[in-house]
Amino acid sequence: MKNIFRVIISTIALLLPALALQAQSTYQIRPGDTLIIEVLEDPGLNRSVPVLPDGSFSFPFAGPLRAGGRTVDQIEVAISGAISSNFAAAPNVFVTVQPKERLPKASGPARAPRTIDVFFMGEMTSPGRAELKPGTTLLQAIATGGGFTRFAATKRVQLRRTDPKTGQQSVTQINYKALVDGALATTDIELTDGDIILVPERRLFE
Structure with missing residues (x-):
């Protein structure tokens, strides 16, 4: 029985990273989220940027780009294409997202926001x-x-x-x-x- 539990736990541990990656790839970016951007060919460009209320964000050499409603994969392609003229070949861009913490809507009369x-x-x-x-x-x-x-x-x-x-x-x-x-x-x-x-x-x- 102990061996069965060990196999189950090991399987779950292997599946969790894959599930997290799948969730990231299908998640649609919203205002207030934070994008963590890495450029393999130039680590000096690596940074965290906020998604503004209009759904856009700014990145060096790319200017403002649209993020709202897009997935991580789409943003990676957009950044790579926007900055590619500064590289000999299209750079490898990796994006992860930190969603803004959104509190559940409370029932009853609306309350003034704390911040x-x-x-x-x-x-x-x-x-x-x-x-x-x-x-x-x-x-x-x-x-x-x-x-x-x-x-x-x-x-x-x-x-x-x-x-x-x-x-x-x-x-x-x-x-x-x-x-x-x-x-x-x-x-x-x-x-x-x-x-x-x-x-x-x-x-x-x-």
Whole structure:
């Protein structure tokens, strides 16, 4: 009897990795998920990137790519094709996904969310998704977002917000450097779930 149990346990142990790979290959990416991307030919490109509320993500040499509704296999092909001009042959790209933890819907009256998801992109030292308290303002988020890189265009910080009803995106530009130098902030925008704080790269002589 013990031998039978050992055989069953060994079989399950062998099947689990295969089942996990199958689940990854059929899972359709959704906003809030995190993609772990590896390029065999250039480990310097390896990174984890968040899937933004509009279903897109950014990757070096590829720019923004669509992830929402796609599988891991489709994303691997898309990245490889987008960056292939930088390699002698099409690079080998491997993607795994960390799905965003989604809580089950509660019955009864709707409750205010405990946190909101805000995405830092561009020349930030800690780009990616951040969970912030509702009521957090743009300037407060920047102060807690890990700071800027030395290439950041702090005069042209952007807040990008997508209207959930129309799907249209609005862009608000903030001169953060002027605020740091003592300018008065006439308004400090309160962030909402899905907002994107984008810091462009500084231009020459800027």
